[in-house]
Amino acid sequence: MVENTQLVSLTVDGKKISAPAGTLLIDACKASGIEIPSFCYYPGLSLQAACRMCVVRIDKMPKLQTACTVPVAEGMVVTSESDEVRQARKATIEILLGNHPLDCPVCDAGGECELQDMTFTYGAAESRFMEAKAHKEEQQWSPVVFFDRPRCILCYRCVRVCGEVMDVWALGVQNRGVNSVIAPNMGDHLECEECGQCIDICPVGALTSGAYRYKTRPWEMNHVGTVCTHCGDGCKTTLGVRRADNGMEIVRGDNRDKSGINGDFLCIKGRYAFDFQQHPDRLKQPLVRKDGKLKPATWDEAFDTIAKRFNAIREQHGGAGFGVIGSTRTTNEENYLLQKFARSVLGTNNIDHHRTADYPAFAAALAGKPEMAASLRDFEKTPAILLIGNDPTHQHPMLATAIRNNVRLHGAKLFIVNHEGLKLRRQSKAYAHIPKDGYGKFIAFLGGDDAVASALANGHTNREQLMAMREMLRGEHQLVIVFGAEVRGKDLETLVKLGMSHTGVKFACLGDYANSRGAADMGLYPDLLPGFTPLADAGDFAAEYGASLPKSAGMDLEKMVDAAKAGKLPAMFVVGANPMARYNVQLGELKNCFLVVQDMFLTETAAMADVVLPAANAYEKSGTMTNTYGDLQIVRPAGDFAGAKPDLELIVRIADRMGVAPQSLVPFGRGTRADMGQSRGAQSGEADRHAIWMVAQGIEPKVSPFDPQALLDEIQRLVPGYGFSRLNLFAGNDVPTHTAGKGKGAHQDPELIWPANDTLFTSGTLGRYSNTLNSVVEAHEGKRYPTQVETD
Amino acid sequence: MSVLKDIGAIAKGMSITFGEMFQPTVVENYPDGPGPFKGAKFQERFRGLHVLQRDENGLEKCVACFLCAAACPSNCIYIEAAENTEEHRISGAERYAKVYNIDYNRCIFCGYCVEACPTDAITHGHGFELAAFNASNLVYRKEQLLMPTPAPQLQR
Ligand code: SF4
Ligand code: SF4
Ligand code: SF4
Ligand code: SF4
Ligand code: SF4
Ligand code: FES
Numbered sequence: 001m002v003e004n005t006q007l008v009s010l011t012v013d014g015k016k017i018s019a020p021a022g023t024l025l026i027d028a029c030k031a032s033g034i035e036i037p038s039f040c041y042y043p044g045l046s047l048q049a050a051c052r053m054c055v056v057r058i059d060k061m062p063k064l065q066t067a068c069t070v071p072v073a074e075g076m077v078v079t080s081e082s083d084e085v086r087q088a089r090k091a092t093i094e095i096l097l098g099n100h101p102l103d104c105p106v107c108d109a110g111g112e113c114e115l116q117d118m119t120f121t122y123g124a125a126e127s128r129f130m131e132a133k134a135h136k137e138e139q140q141w142s143p144v145v146f147f148d149r150p151r152c153i154l155c156y157r158c159v160r161v162c163g164e165v166m167d168v169w170a171l172g173v174q175n176r177g178v179n180s181v182i183a184p185n186m187g188d189h190l191e192c193e194e195c196g197q198c199i200d201i202c203p204v205g206a207l208t209s210g211a212y213r214y215k216t217r218p219w220e221m222n223h224v225g226t227v228c229t230h231c232g233d234g235c236k237t238t239l240g241v242r243r244a245d246n247g248m249e250i251v252r253g254d255n256r257d258k259s260g261i262n263g264d265f266l267c268i269k270g271r272y273a274f275d276f277q278q279h280p281d282r283l284k285q286p287l288v289r290k291d292g293k294l295k296p297a298t299w300d301e302a303f304d305t306i307a308k309r310f311n312a313i314r315e316q317h318g319g320a321g322f323g324v325i326g327s328t329r330t331t332n333e334e335n336y337l338l339q340k341f342a343r344s345v346l347g348t349n350n351i352d353h354h355r356t357a358d359y360p361a362f363a364a365a366l367a368g369k370p371e372m373a374a375s376l377r378d379f380e381k382t383p384a385i386l387l388i389g390n391d392p393t394h395q396h397p398m399l400a401t402a403i404r405n406n407v408r409l410h411g412a413k414l415f416i417v418n419h420e421g422l423k424l425r426r427q428s429k430a431y432a433h434i435p436k437d438g439y440g441k442f443i444a445f446l447g448g449d450d451a452v453a454s455a456l457a458n459g460h461t462n463r464e465q466l467m468a469m470r471e472m473l474r475g476e477h478q479l480v481i482v483f484g485a486e487v488r489g490k491d492l493e494t495l496v497k498l499g500m501s502h503t504g505v506k507f508a509c510l511g512d513y514a515n516s517r518g519a520a521d522m523g524l525y526p527d528l529l530p531g532f533t534p535l536a537d538a539g540d541f542a543a544e545y546g547a548s549l550p551k552s553a554g555m556d557l558e559k560m561v562d563a564a565k566a567g568k569l570p571a572m573f574v575v576g577a578n579p580m581a582r583y584n585v586q587l588g589e590l591k592n593c594f595l596v597v598q599d600m601f602l603t604e605t606a607a608m609a610d611v612v613l614p615a616a617n618a619y620e621k622s623g624t625m626t627n628t629y630g631d632l633q634i635v636r637p638a639g640d641f642a643g644a645k646p647d648l649e650l651i652v653r654i655a656d657r658m659g660v661a662p663q664s665l666v667p668f669g670r671g672t673r674a675d676m677g678q679s680r681g682a683q684s685g686e687a688d689r690h691a692i693w694m695v696a697q698g699i700e701p702k703v704s705p706f707d708p709q710a711l712l713d714e715i716q717r718l719v720p721g722y723g724f725s726r727l728n729l730f731a732g733n734d735v736p737t738h739t740a741g742k743g744k745g746a747h748q749d750p751e752l753i754w755p756a757n758d759t760l761f762t763s764g765t766l767g768r769y770s771n772t773l774n775s776v777v778e779a780h781e782g783k784r785y786p787t788q789v790e791t792d
Numbered sequence: 793m794s795v796l797k798d799i800g801a802i803a804k805g806m807s808i809t810f811g812e813m814f815q816p817t818v819v820e821n822y823p824d825g826p827g828p829f830k831g832a833k834f835q836e837r838f839r840g841l842h843v844l845q846r847d848e849n850g851l852e853k854c855v856a857c858f859l860c861a862a863a864c865p866s867n868c869i870y871i872e873a874a875e876n877t878e879e880h881r882i883s884g885a886e887r888y889a890k891v892y893n894i895d896y897n898r899c900i901f902c903g904y905c906v907e908a909c910p911t912d913a914i915t916h917g918h919g920f921e922l923a924a925f926n927a928s929n930l931v932y933r934k935e936q937l938l939m940p941t942p943a944p945q946l947q948r
Contacts, residue, residue, distance in 0.1 A: 105857035105910045106885045214875040214887040217858040243872075 010076035019072050026054055026067040029080060036080055037089065037118055039203050040155040041068035044409065045164055048156050053118065055088050056080045064088055086122060094124040099133050101150045109205030111218045115153060141190040143775040144210040144272055145199060147182065152206035154180055158198035165265070167404055167426060168192045182206075193760055194776050195397070196271040200254050200264065211272045211772055212252045216242050221251065224638035225259065225732055227625050228270035229329060229514045229618040230763045232356075233376060233398035234627025234734070235270050236260025239619065239638035246284075247640030250274040250619060261376045261631060261734050267397035268776065269763050274619060276769040277639045282600055283614035284643035294602075294612065299653075302611050307657035309594045309610075310346070313571045319347030319550050323560035323569050326353040326524040327576030327647070328513035329766070331623025331635055333708035334647045335515070335522035336530060336715050337665060338575055341651055344545040345660050346573075349526050349535065349554030354577055355753045357511030357628065358488035359520035363532040363741040365496035366507070370721060370738035372499075374480045374506035376629045377734075379403055382506075384476040386415045388495075389439060390484025390510050393423045394759045396628075399482070399510075400424055415473060417442055419486075430469040433460030440491045446470060447498050482508040489750040511628045512756035513764065514618065518626040521719065521739050525748075526554035531720035532741040540718050546664060556752055558583070567591035574598070575647055576615060578765055580605040582754065598650050601769055614644045617766075621646040623708040624729065631734040632724055649706040662705040667714055669703060834918045839901045841919030842894055844938045845912060852882055852938065853913035856889040860905035860914050868898035869905060885911075892934035896922050 009018040012034055019028035026036050027043070039051035047069050055064040059077040064085065067078075079085065096115065104110045119125060136149040156173065159182065163169040170192035174183040184190040199207040221240035228235040236259055240252035253271050258264050276282075286302035287294040297305075313321045324342040326335055335353075342351045366372055379385065379402040392400035404427055406412040413429040416422060419436040434442055434456050441452040445466065457463045473479070481499055483492070492509075499505035511517055523530035529541050535553060542549050555563060561583045563569040571594045579585075581604040590608055597609040606612045618625070619639045626632050645653075656662050663669065716722050721739030729735050756764055761780070767773045825831015834840070845853045856873035872891035882888035905914050924930050 105859065106855045106887050110857065214873060216873050219862060220858050220871075 008072050008074045008076075010072055010074070010078065012078040013080050021072070023072050024068060025056070025065075025070045025072055025076075025078065028072045029067065029078075034080055036067045037121070038068055039114060039118075039153060040157065042157050042160070042201060044405070045157065045160040048160065051153070051155055052092050053089055055085060055092075057082060057085060089118070090122045090124045093119055093122050094127070096153050097124060097127060098129050099150060100153075101133060101135070103148075103151060103205070106214070107148075107151065107205035108208045108213050109151075109202075113205060114203035139188070140210075141184045141188075142192070142194055142210075143779050144194050144196060144268065144772065145184075145190055146208045146210060146213060147184075148206050148208065149181060151204050152182055153204055154182070155203060156182075157201045157203065158182060158207060161197045161201045162192070164408060165401065165405065166193060166195055166197055167423070168195075171198060191780070193393075193397075194268045194272075195266070196268060197265065200256070200266075200271070209252075209272065210775075211275070212240075215251045216240075222248075222638075224636050225257075226619065226636045226638055227514070227633045228253075228266065230269035230273060230766065231267075231396055231398075231758065232511045232513060232516055232628035233262070233396050234514065234625060234629075234631060234633055235262035235266055235398050236633065236732075236734075237266055237270050239274065241638050244278065246278075246642040248638070249278050250639045259732060260633070261627075262398050262401075265398055265401050268760060269397075269767075269773070272772040273763060273767065273770040274639070275771050276600070276766050277617060277619055277641065279601070279769040279771075281602070281769065282641060282644070283602060283606075283612065285614060287602075287609075287612040289610045294607070294609070302613060303653055303657045306596050306611050306654050307659075310571060310654070311658055313594065314346065317570055320350070321570040322346045322348045322350055323555065323564065323572045324348065324351040325557060325560070325572070325574045325577045325579055326351065326519055328354055328356070328511075328516040328519050329618055330515060330519075330576050330647050331618065331621065331625055331708060332515065332518040332522055332632075332715060333623045333711040334575070334651070335519050335524055336719075337648055337651050337711055339523045339530065340545065340665060341655055342573075343529075343549050345655055345658065345665070347550055349550045349552065350560055350569075351524055351554060352526055352557040352560065352752075353519045353524040354513075354516075354557070354579070354582065355511075355520070355748075356513065356516050356755050357485050357509050357520075358492055358748060358750060358753055359509060359511065359517060360525065360528060360532055360741070360748045361489055361492045362496070362507070362509040363739055365493045366740040367742060368740065369500060370740035372496075372506055373630050373736075373738060373740075374482070374508040375631050375734075375736050376402065376508075376627060377631075378480050378506055378508075378629075379406060379482075381406065381410055382412060382478055382480045383410070384413045384415070384473075384479045386417070386473060386479060386481045387424070388417045388442070388481065388483040389419075389486030390482075391418070391420065391422050391424075392510075395484070395512060395755075395757070396510060397760060403427065413472070413476070415469060430465070430472060431461070432456070432466055432469055433458070439486045443487070443491050443495045443498070446473070447494065477502070478504040480506045480508065482510060484510045485512075485753050485755040488753055489748065508629050512758065514627075515625045517628045517630060518624075521626055521630075521721070521737070522715070526556050530715070530718065531722070531739050533720065534742070537742065544714070544718060556749070558752065561585060564590050564593040564595075567593070569593050572596070574605055574609075575651070576600075578603045578605045580608060596654075598647050600644065601765065603765060613650050615650060616641065616644040616646045620644065621648070621708075623648070624712060626737060627734075630721075630737045630739065632722070632729060632737050633734045634729055634732060646706070648708060648711075652705050656705075666705050666707070666710050668705050668707055668710040829918060829920075832920070838918055838920075839903050839906075839916040841896075841917050841922065841932075842905070842937050843915050843917035843919075844892065844934065845915055846939050847884055849884070851884045852888060853884070853911045854889045854892065854909075855883050855885040855911055855913070856887045856892075857910060859908040859910060863904040863908035864899075865902060865904060866898040866900050868895040869893070870895070889934060892937065894932050894937065896930040896932060897927050 006021045007018045008021050017032040029036050036054050038054045040048040049066045049069045054067040056067045057079040058065045138148045140146050159171045162171045170185040170190050174181050199209045221242050223238050225238050228237050237253045237255050239250050241248045241250050255264050286297050288297040288302055288305055326338045407427040414427050415430050416428045417432045425431050438456050441456050445452050453463050453466055538549050574597045595609040596611045597606040598613045598615040599606045620637050622637055623635050624632055625635050652662050655665055721737050724735040761773050761777045821831035823830040847853050856871055861869040870893040871889050873887050874890035876888055
């Protein structure tokens with residue numbers, strides 16, 4: 001927040017400290033290891049000075065001062081703890097507790113409540129008030145937000161986070177003085193983005209969440225740091241899990257430790273939409289089609305059926321007999337393994353996934369300059385941002401938050417080009433409302449083609465405004481250009497080339513699902529190997545895979561589905577995707593196609609399958625994921641669901657049954673053997689700690705054919721752009737990857753890109769099985785956002 | 793003289809011995825006595841098998857705050873919490889213990905849980921015959937620990 005680097009020195013409790021001029025006293029103390037208690041102060045929010053907990057004695061000032069509002073000054077002498085200060089704080093607590101219920105045993109905040117901690121520290125446990133406490137019933141404001149008024153200490157953190165960070169302004173203060181209450185915008189309920197930021201930031205248990213309330217206590221859960229499995233932003237989240245009859249149930253998601261790219265932000269999906277994990281419809285055992293019906297079967301039977309048919313089809317038709325469809329929600333390791341399996345075992349390039357952005361064109365355009373790809377972190381501080389297409393508020397909530405915070409705290413300039421009115425417009429410096437098909441023209445206009453300006457100008461934005469915007473953009477020397485799926489193919493190339501002629505420009509390409517970027521990077525394309533390597537350049541991959549790789553490009557997703565409908569594709573292997581819903585294929589329309597599906601639920605595609613294998617989701621396995629900006633993060637198992645297996649294990653087992661040596665797919669067994677602790681369930685954190693320790697010692701696990709680290713090894717070795725710091729990754733940080741094509745990438749058909757158009761409250765198939773998201777959509781009924789067929 | 797003194801002392805001692813010999817026996821009539829404890833008698837403070845108490849309305853006092861489990865030095869209390877609803881009300885507060893197990897393989901009867909309980913729900917009763925042939929029988933469930941019946945007039 002403070003750019004000024006001039007240091008001032010001051011004395012706190014006899015200790016000499018220094019801090020940049022302009023720093024608040026409370027922050028300066030914290031940075032020097034002196035903790036000053038606070039309720040209403042929250043870093044990054046406006047100052048409130050409502051609670052008086054942070055009072056300190058500053059020499060030469062008449063009264064006690066609030067450390068949260070006083071900036072440091074040269075020569076300041078501060079006493080942060082003395083009898084006087086303690087007495088003042090104790091009195092503050094005593095008054096706060098005057099009407100506070102004795103709810104701690106049932107209160108959700110119990111055990112992590114700031115008021116509890118302060119009462120413990122300053123000891124105002126005995127009340128001198130005789131009057132009965134004012135009681136108010138708890139209120140439900142929305143499916144996820146509950147409010148227990150007597151517990152509120154009126155710190156206004158919720159009001160400020162909702163307004164300033166979320167730009168929703170759904171909470172406010174009613175009345176004045178002792179009668180003040182926090183109130184929702186609709187009087188008795190909330191109409192808002194349901195992000196749960198207010199609940200998370202509440203220092204006490206006044207705001208509680210529908211997903212977690214009264215379920216357990218903070219110290220009774222295991223806490224696992226992993227990555228959100230919904231949109232492409234890749235927020236880090238800490239999942240609280242507890243034992244359930246069928247494994248481990250996720251009961252809470254937050255990022256209170258502010259680790260990761262998202263700080264403490266999570267949108268509704270990251271915070272609450274983990275409930276698909278325990279959805280009653282989840283598949284618990286393999287299904288095999290017998291007499292035209294899918295029937296429960298043993299794992300042995302399922303794997304045997306698959307292996308026999310796959311082997312037979314390979315004998316008869318060769319690689320051309322297979323179509324493989326990968327997922328945008330599985331880990332990098334699984335995607336990599338899937339394409340390796342398809343290419344080296346099945347012998348086919350018929351492999352694709354649901355594309356939501358033109359990553360190949362992006363990589364090709366960045367050829368030679370991979371450092372021009374922006375990380376999500378670049379949005380925190382960059383002085384200027386140009387957003388072309390997309391609606392981050394809905395599709396990339398974390399990006400929207402990063403942009404808002406940057407504008408608010410650092411005065412960044414935001415330029416928006418869109419065919420619709422976006423909420424982010426409120427933060428923008430300039431906004432061009434162009435026709436839906438005008439993106440290509442706008443890029444030409446940016447490049448200096450004034451002729452198209454009149455075609456772009458419409459009722460919303462006129463020619464002069466466009467000209468002015470272009471002028472301003474040309475004056476920006478540090479600019480991040482971020483674009484959605486509206487910009488693809490040739491347009492994308494032109495845009496990137498244009499930006500490259502300026503120094504200081506960076507780019508970000510927005511794709512939709514948690515690991516869309518990973519799927520693209522790992523080569524789930526019929527004409528590209530991992531790292532956007534053209535088939536003709538197979539080099540390292542050919543050498544590594546041993547088998548002779550198929551040379552010619554395979555069929556894309558649409559062609560595969562068509563071929564399967566025409567009876568020309570004898571086998572299809574679908575991992576975590578629902579292509580039949582996307583292409584509206586009806587039951588019985590596939591002819592002579594042996595369909596194998598790995599999924600969590602009986603989706604439209606799974607319902608047509610001959611064998612369905614129950615798969616684990618990204619909250620239940622380990623591996624890595626790449627967000628749409630190319631930031632790589634580690635994924636750790638939090639939940640556990642009896643009966644489901646990670647896709648990685650399923651693929652290896654299929655290959656094994658087909659008679660392929662697992663070592664040829666997963667290079668395991670080259671590491672050291674060691675006690676690795678449990679990798680699943682309650683003690684899973686143990687395995688992580690072992691892993692980190694082992695990496696630090698230069699030895700790595702990789703002792704099982706299902707160990708993703710063995711594959712990560714190979715990815716790091718072979719995939720261009722994935723030469724990251726391993727220690728940093730395992731320590732739980734995001735590390736940038738830099739995939740860039742080698743000049744001209746294979747030309748992609750821009751028509752194959754199908755943006756998910758998820759809103760804040762939908763998330764493809766996962767959203768369909770999240771009761772929380774559905775209940776929010778229902779509550780907002782009437783104001784419902786357009787919904788789409790889930791296709792991921 | 794000292795000899796006489798010694799004889800006196802011995803006589804005094806023996807008189808107590810013989811006097812007691814003809815008193816009725818004070819050894820407890822366990823296990824042949826009456827009552828649930830089969831004649832065993834306890835000090836009030838004796839810490840035996842836990843009892844989960846009910847309030848005056850017959851509702852369970854335990855609100856599943858997990859403090860007993862946190863206080864327990866041998867980590868033998870296992871609780872699963874759930875939320876009360878209007879139709880399904882188990883305890884007086886918002887939350888109740890859906891599962892409450894005490895593992896008597898591990899419990900050391902220290903009384904810390906009783907000390908920790910903010911609602912006086914968990915108490916030590918006087919039950920003591922806890923031996924079992926199978927260790928898994930020593931994991932007592934809520935149903936076994938709960939105070940037998942709600943006050944009859946308030947039964948729902
Ligand atoms: S808000 Fe804190 S102090 Fe108040 S009842 Fe809840 S845990 Fe106790
Ligand atoms: S959930 Fe988010 S948007 Fe809704 S009131 Fe709370 S902070 Fe505001
Ligand atoms: S509800 Fe919580 S965050 Fe909001 S004012 Fe009250 S105590 Fe503060
Ligand atoms: S912004 Fe995206 S990654 Fe972050 S919590 Fe929301 S859905 Fe998950
Ligand atoms: S018995 Fe008492 S301490 Fe234990 S969970 Fe129940 S209310 Fe809390
Ligand atoms: S933290 Fe300073 S007044 Fe609240």
